Amino acid sequence: METTNNTKRTVVLGASPNPERYSFMAVNRLKSKGHPVVAIGSRAADIGDTPIITTPPAVEDVDTVTLYLNPARQQQYYDYILQLKPRRIIFNPGAENTELENIARKNNIEPVNACTLVLLSTGQF
Numbered sequence: 872m873e874t875t876n877n878t879k880r881t882v883v884l885g886a887s888p889n890p891e892r893y894s895f896m897a898v899n900r901l902k903s904k905g906h907p908v909v910a911i912g913s914r915a916a917d918i919g920d921t922p923i924i925t926t927p928p929a930v931e932d933v934d935t936v937t938l939y940l941n942p943a944r945q946q947q948y949y950d951y952i953l954q955l956k957p958r959r960i961i962f963n964p965g966a967e968n969t970e971l972e973n974i975a976r977k978n979n980i981e982p983v984n985a986c987t988l989v990l991l992s993t994g995q996f
Contacts, residue, residue, distance in 0.1 A: 885939030888916035894939035
């Protein structure tokens with residue numbers, strides 16, 4: 872799956888098949904804007920035609936990791952996130968994590984405290 876200059880391959884950590892969850896909405900909105908999405912969650916399911924996978928896969932050319940996990944649940948993914956070498960990590964409301972923000976900065980990854988859905992709706996994604 873190639874990305875073009877205007878699409879940003881995005882890994883959604885904390886993806887949920889529950890349509891009322893923001894991670895569910897984010898996967899759908901990202902896809903509708905043409906961004907390739909890898910959805911990782913605690914249980915296998917689908918969000919439309921996007922599978923939620925439970926084992927983090929090797930992914931190349933990741934622009935963004937967007938987090939829908941609280942800081943305690945993020946810790947198990949630190950090494951995985953760093954291995955992806957994303958340009959940025961979006962800490963959605965409730966996912967703010969000073970420790971991971973500092974780790975990101977030390978690895979030349981931009982930490983962003985924002986809402987993915989707002990960024991998408993305002994053209995700032």
